[in-house]
Amino acid sequence: MRYRPLSAQTYTNHRKKFSHTLPALSMAIFNSNDVLPTNADGTMPFRQNNDLLYLCGADQEESILVIFPDCTNPEHREILFLKETNSEIAIWEGEKLSKDKATALTGIKTIRWLQDFEPLLKALMAEAETVFLNSNEHTRRSAETGTRDERFAKKLMAEYPLHNYERAAPAMHRLRAVKSKEEIERMQEACKITEAGFRRVLKFIRPGIKEYEIEAEYMHEFLRRRSRGFAYSPIVASGFNACVLHYVENNAECRDGDLILMDVGAEYANYASDMSRTVPVNGKFSPRQREVYDAVLRVMKASMELLRPGVMLAAYHKQVGKLMEKELVELGLLTAEEVKNQDPASPAYKKYFMHGTSHFIGLDVHDVGLWHEPIQAGNVFTVEPGIYIREENLGIRLENDILITEDGYIDLMADIPLEADEIEASMAESEAVTS
Ligand code: GLY
Ligand code: MN
Numbered sequence: 128m129r130y131r132p133l134s135a136q137t138y139t140n141h142r143k144k145f146s147h148t149l150p151a152l153s154m155a156i157f158n159s160n161d162v163l164p165t166n167a168d169g170t171m172p173f174r175q176n177n178d179l180l181y182l183c184g185a186d187q188e189e190s191i192l193v194i195f196p197d198c199t200n201p202e203h204r205e206i207l208f209l210k211e212t213n214s215e216i217a218i219w220e221g222e223k224l225s226k227d228k229a230t231a232l233t234g235i236k237t238i239r240w241l242q243d244f245e246p247l248l249k250a251l252m253a254e255a256e257t258v259f260l261n262s263n264e265h266t267r268r269s270a271e272t273g274t275r276d277e278r279f280a281k282k283l284m285a286e287y288p289l290h291n292y293e294r295a296a297p298a299m300h301r302l303r304a305v306k307s308k309e310e311i312e313r314m315q316e317a318c319k320i321t322e323a324g325f326r327r328v329l330k331f332i333r334p335g336i337k338e339y340e341i342e343a344e345y346m347h348e349f350l351r352r353r354s355r356g357f358a359y360s361p362i363v364a365s366g367f368n369a370c371v372l373h374y375v376e377n378n379a380e381c382r383d384g385d386l387i388l389m390d391v392g393a394e395y396a397n398y399a400s401d402m403s404r405t406v407p408v409n410g411k412f413s414p415r416q417r418e419v420y421d422a423v424l425r426v427m428k429a430s431m432e433l434l435r436p437g438v439m440l441a442a443y444h445k446q447v448g449k450l451m452e453k454e455l456v457e458l459g460l461l462t463a464e465e466v467k468n469q470d471p472a473s474p475a476y477k478k479y480f481m482h483g484t485s486h487f488i489g490l491d492v493h494d495v496g497l498w499h500e501p502i503q504a505g506n507v508f509t510v511e512p513g514i515y516i517r518e519e520n521l522g523i524r525l526e527n528d529i530l531i532t533e534d535g536y537i538d539l540m541a542d543i544p545l546e547a548d549e550i551e552a553s554m555a556e557s558e559a560v561t562s
């Protein structure tokens with residue numbers, strides 16, 4: 128395997144925690160994601176369903192996980208159904224999970240081939256009163272294409288209309304929001320890989336280079352460190368492009384005197400990292416660039432100090448808005464008058480800082496979590512303030528990932544150069560080496 132999965136013990140603990148949320152005589156069923164088609168016989172790279180991964184680590188298409196803690200047959204309290212592997216499949220696609228390997232990976236004793244699912248389901252449904260089905264309830268999910276979970280839910284509810292049906296998502300969000308020790312280790316590894324990519328591009332950036340060449344340097348570093356690549360579409364945006372928040376073309380030439388904003392993160396073991404750094408193309412910030420950079424950096428550092436167990440995310444975002452407002456006035460971008468007369472429903476700072484400061488991160492880059500409950504130890508958040516000044520062709524965002532602890536936080540990206548002086552020094556060092 129390219130990456131080190133979590134241990135079978137951790138997956139077993141995750142299932143145990145989930146099982147404890149189920150009422151009596153409940154069965155939960157989780158489906159793999161589809162292998163999504165492109166054109167002709169092409170497919171997208173497979174990306175497993177994160178709830179299924181969290182509960183068992185089976186990183187293989189067409190897998191089904193059944194959890195039924197009260198089932199009378201102890202062998203059926205946890206079952207993992209897998210696509211049967213055979214010599215023909217092995218020739219074309221390589222080895223799939225065998226039953227023994229699946230047990231070693233997941234800690235699940237009962238592994239069955241997929242063709243046993245339908246007959247066994249009849250017996251299980253006869254015993255279950257309530258069925259918990261999985262669904263993607265992310266507030267910004269794309270519902271254009273259906274999922275296996277959705278198709279399965281429709282079919283099951285049509286075939287067994289008299290059972291009680293419940294959503295697995297609320298419990299999954301609650302569990303996934305608080306990371307286990309091994310999940311944090313994998314996220315730290317993802318951040319380390321991102322750091323290696325950033326250190327590599329610091330040596331590489333110079334006037335005339337193309338944004339996609341920088342993207343390629345990251346990819347090279349990520350793949351050789353056992354990542355499967357970017358955790359999300361990378362943004363490598365020089366000059367004005369940095370003011371386009373979701374710029375992903377990465378086609379432009381980097382010009383002398385411009386800044387380049389890079390929002391990139393490696394995935395590792397299906398866990399995301401999410402970093403933003405903004406550096407001068409020629410290795411030296413202009414006084415104005417430096418002034419804005421330091422303002423963003425101050426907001427970032429102060430925001431990290433605000434994220435504590437017990438804090439509500441809405442209140443935190445308001446406080447960050449106030450910090451940003453003060454900086455924007457000092458930079459001459461907002462007047463005291465504008466601030467005084469602002470509509471609290473659409474504060475003045477949003478003209479230059481139009482996105483949120485923090486989101487949960489984990490198996491998903493915009494991970495599931497409890498947005499309306501107090502922050503807890505074990506949550507992992509990004510902290511990503513930015514200032515975007517279109518009229519000055521200037522966009523700066525800085526972003527680190529931090530783990531909330533009982534009495535503060537651990538910055539998982541603490542080793543990645545962040546101070547302007549540090550960035551300039553690293554870029555100057557590489558210039559000395561290459562010239
Ligand atoms: N890279 C996406 C984000 O920063 O949220
Ligand atoms: Mn980002």
Ligand code: MN
Pocket residue numbers: 401486509511526
């Ligand atoms: Mn982010």
